[in-house]
Amino acid sequence: MFLGNSVIHKGLLCVRNLSIASKMHSIAQYQTLKIDSPKEFVFNVQLNRPDKANAMNTPMWLEIGKCFNELHENPDCRAIVLSAEGKYFTSGIDLFDIMTLGEELANHDDIARKIKVLRKFIKTYQDCITAIEKCDKPVLAAIHNACIGGGVDLVSTTDMRYCTKDAWFQLKETEIGMAADVGTLQRMQKIIGSTSTFNELAFTARKFNSSEAKNIGFVSQVYDTKESLLENVMNIASDIANKSPVGIQMTKRSVIYSRDHTVQEGLDHIADWNQILLQSEDFIKAAMAAATKDKKPTFSKL
Numbered sequence: 001m002f003l004g005n006s007v008i009h010k011g012l013l014c015v016r017n018l019s020i021a022s023k024m025h026s027i028a029q030y031q032t033l034k035i036d037s038p039k040e041f042v043f044n045v046q047l048n049r050p051d052k053a054n055a056m057n058t059p060m061w062l063e064i065g066k067c068f069n070e071l072h073e074n075p076d077c078r079a080i081v082l083s084a085e086g087k088y089f090t091s092g093i094d095l096f097d098i099m100t101l102g103e104e105l106a107n108h109d110d111i112a113r114k115i116k117v118l119r120k121f122i123k124t125y126q127d128c129i130t131a132i133e134k135c136d137k138p139v140l141a142a143i144h145n146a147c148i149g150g151g152v153d154l155v156s157t158t159d160m161r162y163c164t165k166d167a168w169f170q171l172k173e174t175e176i177g178m179a180a181d182v183g184t185l186q187r188m189q190k191i192i193g194s195t196s197t198f199n200e201l202a203f204t205a206r207k208f209n210s211s212e213a214k215n216i217g218f219v220s221q222v223y224d225t226k227e228s229l230l231e232n233v234m235n236i237a238s239d240i241a242n243k244s245p246v247g248i249q250m251t252k253r254s255v256i257y258s259r260d261h262t263v264q265e266g267l268d269h270i271a272d273w274n275q276i277l278l279q280s281e282d283f284i285k286a287a288m289a290a291a292t293k294d295k296k297p298t299f300s301k302l
């Protein structure tokens with residue numbers, strides 16, 4: 001059969017476009033998150049249920065997991081800012097959503113069946129935010145106004161936290177009759193380094209403000225407004241994104257591994273990795289750049 005030139009041309013264009021599209025990492029659509037890339041290699045993930053004070057419902061928990069798993073794989077992403085739309089960062093778990101769990105439990109009479117439902121629920125929520133820690137790209141939380149309950153669990157998984165002057169935090173779980181179960185008890189006391197201060201916050205469920213958060217080391221810096229918070233945090237993320245992805249991703253992995261192991265185990269872990277990674281082109285490029293005072297060496301995507 002004869003194919004005219006224009007048909008062949010269109011066909012070739014189509015193949016070329018398909019191959020470009022397959023090289024670009026498309027960003028999935030999310031219902032409860034807003035995602036964009038305001039700077040090269042920097043992604044901004046925003047909690048996006050502003051009408052509900054960004055209460056974390058099941059779709060949001062699941063989407064957080066999915067999103068950070070995707071960004072872990074995305075070679076166009078080297079640093080991530082986690083922020084929120086609207087008046088509040090987050091009011092924690094969606095209290096209406098949790099009531100539907102009660103309905104599901106009511107379907108079972110037997111304790112073994114009930115605990116199976118609850119365990120699956122808790123483990124799923126844990127895994128969703130642990131995805132932030134498992135994501136090799138550094139995650140910087142930019143927190144404004146209220147960060148309550150599940151919100152503290154969420155930001156405790158990030159690598160760095162920054163907030164506005166009006167930010168306040170509350171480990172509210174004991175006030176609603178539960179022990180926090182998705183990471184605050186495990187991670188936050190290690191972040192702030194004082195078990196006594198941490199226990200006070202966890203047992204009393206009292207609110208603490210931005211200056212206390214800075215004093216106890218929970219946040220690195222406090223900014224006057226949400227605009228200056230985002231501007232500064234984006235700049236820090238961009239600075240990270242300009243560095244070698246090999247160096248940055250391995251640093252995150254080593255820091256988290258070392259937090260959970262002895263010093264010797266941490267040293268062995270990084271020796272095991274660096275005997276491989278020091279042979280990467282990034283090491284040569286960065287060393288050359290340092291020697292020639294090149295401020296912005298170009299690193300391939302990873």
Ligand SMILES: CC/C=C\C=C\CC(=O)SCCNC(=O)CCNC(=O)[C@H](O)C(C)(C)COP(=O)(O)OP(=O)(O)OC[C@H]1O[C@@H](n2cnc3c(N)ncnc32)[C@H](O)[C@@H]1OP(=O)(O)O
Pocket residue numbers: 051052053055056088090091092093094095096097121122125146148149150151172173176181182
């Ligand atoms: C496996 C378990 C995993 C995790 C467990 C985590 C535990 C926790 O998260 S404990 C913390 C639970 N959260 C709370 O107790 C906070 C409750 N909310 C508030 O205190 C207030 O809403 C506020 C955040 C201080 C804001 O107050 P205000 O400015 O007066 O706004 P509201 O009118 O109260 O809220 C606006 C709108 O949002 C809805 N909403 C707020 N928070 C939640 C929530 N946590 N769950 C569900 N919905 C929430 C509120 O109902 C309003 O909705 P309307 O439709 O406009 O009425």
